[in-house]
Amino acid sequence: MLEGLPSAEEVKQVVWCMCQDSAAGPDGFSVAFYRACWEIVGEDVLQAVLDFFRGSELPRGMASTTIVLIPKVDSAQRWQDFRPISLCNVSYKIISKLMAQRMASVIGKVISPTQSGFVPGRLISDNILMAQELDHKLNYHTRGGNLILKLDMAKAYDRVQWGVLFRVMAAFGFSESVIAFIRRCVTSSWFSVLVNGQLSGFFRSQRGLRQGDPISPFLFILAAELFSRGLEALFAAYPGMAYAIGCDMRVSHLAYADDVVIFLNGSLDCVRRGKSFLDRYEAQTGQAINAGKSSFFPSRCISDRRRQQIAAVTGFGLGERPMLYLGVPIISGNKRTVHFAPLLAKIQRKFQGWNLSRLSHGGRLTLIQSVLSSLPVYLLQVTQPPLEVLKKLEGVFASFFWSSVGHDRKVHWVAWRDICRPKQEGGLGIRRLSEVGAALSMKLWFRFREQSTQWARFLRRSWAVDPCVWWSPAFGMTVDGEGPLSEWCMQGLTSSGPLLVDGTGVEILQRVPHHGEEVMRFTEARGGGCSFETPANGPDLTVAVYARCPDAAVSSESWEHPSMGAWWRERSGYLRVGMASGIIKPRHWRGAISAAQAMVIQVRIRTLHTISVVHWRRPDDGWFKLNTDGSSRGNPGESAYGAIVRDHSGQVLVARQGVLGEGSNIRAELMAILRGLELCVDRQLSPIWLESDSLVALHIIRSSGISWEFREEILRIRRLVRQHGSRKGHRFYLTDGFGSGAGKDIGFSSLMSLMAIHGAWAGLSGVLL
Known part of the structure; x- marks a missing residue:
């Protein structure tokens, strides 16, 4: 899977999933250019990608990279104050992104659960929540006390040793060809540094990963797995080093990429063993721990003298409470407003970069919705700040909206709670932070x-x-x-309906x-x-009184339902002329039909039929074609299915029909495909060309996600397709009548306990199952 040649569709999908507004590389061609000119350059790009996967080296022009220095602090002056971001050519990023997408499917199987960075299905919030729980256990009574070490890795991406990375990949079982792909990606790069708008130098590197390369995050956590596995082995060899949490679960550390927190016992022997491990890790991998930015957090039972000894052994300083981990204050005890002061200061700093005098109310609203409101969301995912903090934040938003920033006070003409109402109710659609938190x-x-x-x-x-x-x-x-x-x-x-009793259901x-x-x-x-x-x-709540509206009988409910207007018009008409308005109600129509039938009047409803001619296409020589169909009477209602298999000459080989019980049309179509594939497997018919009349069902099978309603059917279909192979197509009907009508004839005759074969199926009684 990792080393197979990519198809044209896969390469195009990679280009279309990249951000077209991202900065271009040294060649100046952005993602937007490749999308706009894909019909012209697509074939050349595909051939270049195929050449790489066949073993060709990357050309120097494709592998060239521009390094842009992004300051991490205000008034940056030292090299450590900048973050080097690599601007790679899009032609190279297509290859790298393709490898990254393939590696994402297997990376979670080899990375430790304590590492949540860049692993699909793991979130940064998981580590923060886990750190909060472990911090609550810091003062748990145990011999030696608990201790937390917060590490700061210096230039972690730039210090990755290529040899270490390749040995780790080999140890994890990656094939030589995959390692060769990665080796050509990371070792063939050439760099130029952008200084004051001018490119300077053209050189190669001997180590490190490019920040901005799609494959770099996966390669970094692979190399960092050496740290996680080594630390786990150390704790397994010395159980006394474990952080006491009062249960049988052991957590040695948490990592999000290069942000690492270690949880261990606070005795000096355990601290020395931990520091010895860190020294060996630095020596073997080339990584370096910034002792000046690293810190430790001891429990209350650790004396001041031992705290000084821990500082001398580790070289770390005593951390200030609350501990800041991944941008979130880790708080034990009551939350105070002062703990969230950095968030308020961060929002205030945003104002300094905006020209407030030139912003209209529409521009301010856009900035509140897209920038300011998103800043607290990250915090609200993992903690619930005091209500006073949320009020202050919304007060800052309101002041910004009404241009009353700083000492310039303006009148707030509308209350903030009214501004935060939905647009349908006269508000501006801003969400209240309390509702976001909920x-x-x-x-x-x-x-x-x-x-x-x-x-x-x-x-x-x-x-x-x-x-x-x-x-x-x-x-x-x-x-x-x-x-x-x-x-x-x-x-x-019990209010939602009677429970199942006496075998019902x-x-x-x-x-x-x-x-x-x-x-x-x-x-x-x-x-x-x-x-x-x-x-x-929120859920789609239905008010009971709405269900009695004659206009709502055939539509879904919503808070802005037109029935309110209909009631008002009918009431006004009754007051003016003494009679109800001329709204044709569904119950009136049903009553008129019943009255006509009682008077032996035949009421015929004209139905428009559209005839479409669809030709059934024979499969290729050696192939078998499976046509399936399912339908439901009422959707949902009683459902049935039909399936038929023919060879390349059009000869019917086998067919199957059956009743499915209560269900929807989509479920019936999926079950028809499943039963048809099982029929082919039982008869050992392969390869199979699957053709269904439901485009929706085929889309559900092809899509990456799985709808919870059809999870069991989809998984079984995918398993059969993966094991035996098939070719999926779509047709609306089949020319010989075995289309949607077949499913209905088979199924609904069976629903009436008439298992005989009707209509066009009579000639297939010898092969029908």
Whole structure:
């Protein structure tokens, strides 16, 4: 998978997933140029990529890189005050991005769970939450006390030794060809430094990874895995070094790329062993720990004398509380407003870079929504600041919106709570920070319920928290999963409908898959995942009175429903002329039909039919073509499926039909494909050309995500396709009548317990299963 030749579609997909506004490399061609001129340059780019994967070296012009120095602090003067960012040519970044996408699928299998940087499925918030929990255990009573070491790695990317990286990759089982790909990427680069707008020098490097190269983050965490594995081996060899947390779970360190925090026992022997390991790691890998920026945080039981000894052994200074980790204050105890003063100062500094006198209210609104409001969101993901902090932040936003910044005070003509209303209600659509915090808390609860992160497992084992909790429909109240449910919860469960009793619904329960991995899914979202937008927007609540609206009987509910206007018009018409308005109500139409039928009047509804001629295409010699179809009466309703297999001459080999029970059209189509593939596997028919009349079903199968509603069917289809191979196509109907009508004829005759074969299927009774 990592070393296969890429297809033209894969190369194009890489170009289209890159940001077209990113800076160009030394050749001056940006991503926007490649997208606009892809029909002209696409074939040349593909051939260049294929040449690289066949073993060719990168040309010097393609591998050249411009280094731009970005200051990390104000008034930067020293080399350490700058961050070197590499601007690579897009032609090279296509190759690097392609390798990065392939490596992303396997990197999580070899990287330790304590490393959350650049690993798909792991978030920076996981490390922050875990650090908060471990910091709460800092003063846990244990012999020697607990100790936290916060490391600062000096120029970690620039100090990566290539030989170490290649040996680590070989130890992890990467093939020689993949290592050769990586070797050609990192060793063939040529650099020029951009100084005062002019390029200076043209030289090669002997070590380090380029910041700005898509493959560099994955290579860095691979090289840093030597640190994680070595530290874990040290703690396994000396169990007394473990950080006491009151449960059987051991956490030696947390890492996000080069931001590392070590948790160990505070005795001098443990500190010396830890420092000895750090010295050996520096000597073997070329990395360097900046002792001046590193710090340690001891527990209260560690005396002042031992704190001085720890400082002498490590060379680190005593850290100030609260500890700042990944930009978030790690607070033990009550949260105070002073702890979040850096966030307020950061927002104030944003104003200094803007020309406030030239900004209109529309421009200020845009900056609030896109810049200022996004700054607290990172903090709200992992902690809940005091309400006073949120009020101060919103006060700063309001002052900025009304141009009353600094000593220049202006009148606030509209209250901030009214400005934060949705646009449909007369507001400007700005979200209240308290509502954002509630939505992010819901997302955090979802991740805890998944139990897929180290932080969630730690809470489970440390506090014996049962993740199965009940939530109210509005995400407001919770009840612990253990013990009897409270009265309000039982009422909430039974109010939605009668429970299953006397065997009702047993057939439905029997269709629930009982094998495979259990996966948590959020049913309010189509993909089953819980993003910020899902809880922030809230569930689609339906007011009972709206359901009685005659105009709402055929549409979905919303708060801005036109039924309010319809009621007002009907009321006004009744007051003016003494009769109801002429709104044709669905119940009136049904009543008119019933009255006409009672008077033996035939009411015919004219239906427009569109005829489309679609030709069935024979498969290639040696191929077998599988045509499937499924349908549902009512959608959802009683559903059935049909499948038929022909050879290259059009001869029918085998067919299958069946009843699926209650379900939707999409589920019926997916089940038809699944049953058809299983039929081909049973008859050992291969290779298969799969053709379905549902473009939606084929799109679901091809897409990278999995809808929670059809997870079991999609996984089984993908497994069959992967094991036996198939070629998927799409047609609306089949020319010989075995299209959508086939599924309906087979299925719904069977639903009436008439298992006979009807219509066009009569001639297939010998091969039909």
